[in-house]
Amino acid sequence: MSALKLHNLTKTYPGGSRAVDDVSLDIRKGEFLVLVGPSGCGKSTTLRMIAGLEEISGGEIRIGERVVNQVPPKDRNISMVFQNYALYPHMTVRKNMSFGLELRYGGGWAERALRRVFKPARSAELNQKRKGIG
DSSP states (O other), rough: EEEEEEEEEEEOOTOOOOEEEEEEEEETOOOOOOOOTTTTTTHHHHHHHHHHHSSSSEEEEEEETTTTTTTTGGGSOOOOOOSSOSSSTTTTTTHHHHHHHHHHOHHHHHHHHHHHHHHHHHHHHHHHHTOOOO
């Protein structure tokens, strides 16, 4: 079963500018995905559509087995961290990321989730340093 599935996802803005053109992905539970590309290629727009912050023009978004095209962001049970992480500038990156989780689930759950997120990131950082990158 897919954790997240995008099928022919499209975003066309008024005036005909196409930001996302027929994107299909099948991400399984436990997989780690990175979207890479130049500025303006549709990475953030795709993430915003998945989170429900941007209306889709065509295609389908499934979280688990549920089609969420018309589901409000608050009911999708997912989160998004922006490039400029500091929603609350007085907090650390970690606190900014955990803030919503703590409100919804409590601090213990948020801390466990962040450990799972930061573990591969820390491993990647160490591997880059070992190879002389960065």
